[in-house]
Amino acid sequence: MNVQSQNWVAIGQVTDIPRQGSRCVKNGDMTIAVFRTTDDRVFALEDKCPHKNGPLSQGIVHDGCVTCPLHNWVISLETGTAQGADEGQTASFPIKVEDGTVLLGL
Ligand code: FES
Secondary structure (H helix, E strand, C coil), rough: CCCCCCCCCEEEEECCCCCCCCEEEEEECCCEEEEEECCCEEEEEECCCCCCCEEEEECEEECCCCECCCCCEEEEECCCEECCCCCCCCCCCCCEECEEEEECCC
């Protein structure tokens, strides 16, 4: 039997996401922020800072991380882990781009 554990959902074009910015996608009650780096890599994190739930989607994207707009924690876009001396992790989601279309793994 071929069991598919990952459900890939098309959420739009890479070009719909501003470089160094993000776009939010709803998944039930959860908001997922989809980020685009300057070199067009795309990452998805729950839109909730591990510190005090700040909206990471409104943060600044730089060096593979996003800086939370509330208290400047720096969160890895790849793993959702807080960098430096801060501790915590937000949920990250698999993402891929095919022919310019962004697919989110749920
Ligand atoms: S809520 Fe993100 S740094 Fe405080």
